[in-house]
Amino acid sequence: MRRIGSWLVLSFRLLRWEVLASVAGTALLAAAMLWFTWQLRTLAATEPACLDPTTYVAACEQSPQPFYELSSRAELLSYLGWAAPFGMGLVLGIPLVSREIEQRTAGMAWALSRSRARWLAWRVAFAALVLIVLLLVVAIASEVLASAQMPNRHLDDDFAWYGRRGGLIVVRGLASLGIGVLLGAVLGRVLPALLVAAFASVLIFTAISFGMDRWTEADAIVQPYGVDLAGGRYLGQRVELPNGELIDYGELQRRGLSAEWFQDDMIFAREEDVGHPERMIGRDRGLILPGRLYPQIVLRESGIVGGATVLLALAATAVVRRRRPG
Amino acid sequence: MSVNQPILEARALAKRYGRRTWALTGIDLAIPQGGITALVGPNAAGKSTLIKTWVGFERPTRGGVMVAGIDPWRDRSGVLRLVGYIPHPPALYDGLSVDDHLDLAVQLRPDFDRAYARRRLDELGIPGDQAGKSLSGGQQAQVALALALGTRARILLLDEPLASLDPLARREFLHVLTDAVRSDGTTALLSSHIVTDVEQACDRLVVLGVGKILLHDTVADALATHWLTTDAGASAHGEAIGSFGGPTGERLTLLRTALAATAATNVRPATLEEVVLGYLASGRGKPGEAAA
Numbered sequence: 001m002r003r004i005g006s007w008l009v010l011s012f013r014l015l016r017w018e019v020l021a022s023v024a025g026t027a028l029l030a031a032a033m034l035w036f037t038w039q040l041r042t043l044a045a046t047e048p049a050c051l052d053p054t055t056y057v058a059a060c061e062q063s064p065q066p067f068y069e070l071s072s073r074a075e076l077l078s079y080l081g082w083a084a085p086f087g088m089g090l091v092l093g094i095p096l097v098s099r100e101i102e103q104r105t106a107g108m109a110w111a112l113s114r115s116r117a118r119w120l121a122w123r124v125a126f127a128a129l130v131l132i133v134l135l136l137v138v139a140i141a142s143e144v145l146a147s148a149q150m151p152n153r154h155l156d157d158d159f160a161w162y163g164r165r166g167g168l169i170v171v172r173g174l175a176s177l178g179i180g181v182l183l184g185a186v187l188g189r190v191l192p193a194l195l196v197a198a199f200a201s202v203l204i205f206t207a208i209s210f211g212m213d214r215w216t217e218a219d220a221i222v223q224p225y226g227v228d229l230a231g232g233r234y235l236g237q238r239v240e241l242p243n244g245e246l247i248d249y250g251e252l253q254r255r256g257l258s259a260e261w262f263q264d265d266m267i268f269a270r271e272e273d274v275g276h277p278e279r280m281i282g283r284d285r286g287l288i289l290p291g292r293l294y295p296q297i298v299l300r301e302s303g304i305v306g307g308a309t310v311l312l313a314l315a316a317t318a319v320v321r322r323r324r325p326g
Numbered sequence: 327m328s329v330n331q332p333i334l335e336a337r338a339l340a341k342r343y344g345r346r347t348w349a350l351t352g353i354d355l356a357i358p359q360g361g362i363t364a365l366v367g368p369n370a371a372g373k374s375t376l377i378k379t380w381v382g383f384e385r386p387t388r389g390g391v392m393v394a395g396i397d398p399w400r401d402r403s404g405v406l407r408l409v410g411y412i413p414h415p416p417a418l419y420d421g422l423s424v425d426d427h428l429d430l431a432v433q434l435r436p437d438f439d440r441a442y443a444r445r446r447l448d449e450l451g452i453p454g455d456q457a458g459k460s461l462s463g464g465q466q467a468q469v470a471l472a473l474a475l476g477t478r479a480r481i482l483l484l485d486e487p488l489a490s491l492d493p494l495a496r497r498e499f500l501h502v503l504t505d506a507v508r509s510d511g512t513t514a515l516l517s518s519h520i521v522t523d524v525e526q527a528c529d530r531l532v533v534l535g536v537g538k539i540l541l542h543d544t545v546a547d548a549l550a551t552h553w554l555t556t557d558a559g560a561s562a563h564g565e566a567i568g569s570f571g572g573p574t575g576e577r578l579t580l581l582r583t584a585l586a587a588t589a590a591t592n593v594r595p596a597t598l599e600e601v602v603l604g605y606l607a608s609g610r611g612k613p614g615e616a617a618a
Contacts, residue, residue: 003433006429006432006433007433009426009429010422010426010429010430010433013421013422013426014419014421014422016421103417103419103420104413104415104417105417105418105419107383107411107413107417108411108412108413108416108417108470108473109430109434110383111381111406111409111410111411111413112430112431112434112435112438112473112477113406113434113435114403114406114407114435115403118434119434122433122434324378324383324384325383325413
């Protein structure tokens with residue numbers, strides 16, 4: 001126990017400002033989210049019928065307005081929940097190795113520790129622990145806020161605020177930590193590593209998001225473009241040809257067809273064809289991932305991001321084992 | 327490892343940084359067990375590179391090194407078990423107190439002798455609760471030495487720990503080091519470019535020029551076999567090693583001879599600093615030449 005206590009104290013002191021900044025940021029964000037939750041719930045409780053999209057109540061023409069105004073601000077706040085794992089992961093991860101090299105303490109530490117891999121694990125474990133605890137707070141607070149902002153939706157089967165609530169926040173944070181540690185170890189300087197890691201994070205997570213969308217297309221359903229998503233996730237716009245083939249607009253152009261005129265969901269190449277359904281090129285469609293797949297997709301992305309985190313950790317260990325202490 | 331086997335070895339060791347810069351060019355060196363060896367040379371002579379190669383922080387470009395029969399690049403953890411190391415400069419952590427540094431050493435190395443290290447610091451009056459970075463340069467060097475000594479390692483590799491210390495701090499450091507080496511039977515290698523400081527403390531002397539060994543001898547033999555002359559024709563008395571400018575502008579030549587040359591005019595015993603200066607003057611050359 002004493003050994004663990006000493007590890008916690010020393011690790012905190014070595015990462016004091018980053019931990020304090022992360023705690024302060026989390027506390028502010030969670031407090032703001034909970035305040036919005038309270039406000040939204042108070043407003044919703046006064047006119048519950050007005051927030052039910054399935055019924056129309058004439059008296060509700062004006063009354064839910066304060067709710068929706070607050071709701072749009074809460075939505076903006078949710079984007080901070082989306083950004084938190086990237087920011088905190090990099091802030092906590094980058095200095096772990098790069099500052100040791102920059103301030104020339106790595107030589108002493110690596111000579112005292114017989115294994116650099118163990119030293120790295122010793123350093124990273126604390127940052128990961130702090131990150132998990134703080135991001136869990138953000139994940140729960142944003143989940144609570146989402147439920148207050150969308151009181152009539154069942155969010156366990158709903159892609160609303162995807163990546164801005166729940167466990168994905170924690171998993172993405174750990175991957176960002178891995179990116180920070182790896183690039184900090186490679187570059188050996190805090191500020192350059194921060195800039196490069198921020199850029200690398202954008203690239204890596206964009207690639208993962210793009211890959212996820214392509215992977216989940218097979219599970220998507222086709223519905224008329226613009227129809228309410230009903231908890232589903234929009235993957236892209238498609239054209240359904242009269243023969244039933246589904247292609248994207250790029251493919252449509254490659255086939256020498258040009259979508260120039262629209263009538264309802266029908267697409268026409270020439271103005272004179274409009275009003276003649278038999279002359280349409282095809283129908284405008286949306287590719288939608290149904291809301292019921294939400295838990296499965298979150299699990300899949302968590303697996304991919306978790307796998308990437310393991311690879312990043314292995315790469316960081318390899319770099320630390322081979323690099324000069326500065 | 328047998329008693330006679332050198333504890334630190336370098337065989338045809340060459341180290342190149344980048345494509346062109348040679349830090350070491352064919353080093354052959356065998357340092358026996360026990361005592362303190364001074365590794366002396368000017369800036370950029372390759373002292374730090376040589377020490378880092380023994381710690382396993384640098385990979386030889388050619389040749390190899392051994393620490394107590396172990397190749398540090400192949401078995402770094404095996405070597406680190408035997409070595410206490412002070413890097414140059416001996417940086418302490420920002421935001422950690424002196425005692426925190428000792429706790430950190432215990433965390434990283436479970437067999438670290440914290441009580442021993444603390445006792446060494448107590449003897450010097452260095453408080454445990456003071457921030458490491460707020461200590462004077464001399465005290466920071468002492469904390470770094472205590473961290474190296476607390477490993478209870480058989481070998482201490484100390485990379486210029488005396489640089490930037492005032493004379494009193496240097497003396498204190500060497501006193502603690504000498505005391506520890508004598509009482510524990512440790513082997514220490516101390517690199518420095520300040521010859522006068524290591525003269526009293528060290529048993530052996532290695533002079534490193536730009537990337538190559540110029541002299542390796544005991545301090546006693548180095549003093550007994552080297553002479554200094556202002557006479558240009560005095561080389562008849564022994565092997566002329568190198569010439570350098572004296573404090574009053576005269577040209578001094580270092581001679582090496584087994585015989586006492588006191589009978590000759592203008593010949594006197596060389597001090598250790600003059601021995602080093604003579605060898606450094608002899609070794610001036612481009613670092614890449616020997617390796618090419």
